[in-house]
Amino acid sequence: MNDANSTSPMNLVQLKKLVIRRFVAAIIVVGLMFFLPAGTLNYWQAWLWLFIIFFPMALVGLWLLRHDPALQERRMRTREKENEQKRFQKLTTPVFILIYLMPGFDRRFGWSDIPAGIIILTDILILIGYGLFFLVMRENSYASRVVEVSVDQKVIKTGLYAIVRHPMYTSVILMWVLTPLALGSFWAFLPALSIPLMIVIRIKNEEKVLTEELPGYREYLQEVKYRIIPGIW
Secondary structure, three states, X not given: OOOOOOOOOOOHHHHHHHHHHHHHHHHHHHHHHHHHHHOOOOOHHHHHHHHHHHHXXXXXXXXXXXXXXXXXXXXXXXXXXXXXXXXHHHHHHHHXXXXXXXXXXXXXXXXXXXXXXXXXXXXXXXXXXXXXXXXHHHXXXXXXXXXXXXXXXXXXXXXXXXXXXXXXXXHHHHHHHHHHHHOXXXXXXXXXOOXXXXXXXXXXXXXXXXXXXXXXXXXXXXXXXXXOOOOOO
């Protein structure tokens, strides 16, 4: 792991400011996407989801700034370099917009009636997914948000990477497929079901890039058979 004194293109103070700005902006934007369509702040499912996601996010952000600022900076990158990944972003953006907007309309018009027990269970599973997400970042300092290979990057074979090749995507699927149910919307759950398929498409290109550019990754493919779900794929 890197420490707080690791050299990075971005000054640590600048990085902290960027992280805070994006964190606050994310809360505001996502909150508006929930509560404006709902037409009310009386939407406990949305408040609970916001806490489940953003409180751990704040803790992880603080941990990264202290222990691995280089990874935190990598997580700030959003521009893909690969053309296939750029197309992937265009494909997934409408899906995530639906996932965020539809539950509010569902709340306003009463389209779904999901029991509170199921909502709380999905929130627990989402929190577990975020825990897996943190374990991945603690293990892999190269876990950038975009598909890229750093000059000094090495193949990570420990932790969850000894079980599946892409444990971060396992956590992403767990969190985002279940998000509509946690927000009380069955109808928003339908477009969310396309997320695993889109992740598969992304992984196909990502593994091609890693095989070509990351020394030792071809051998790693032979060592770890499954990509995101042990025993399945």
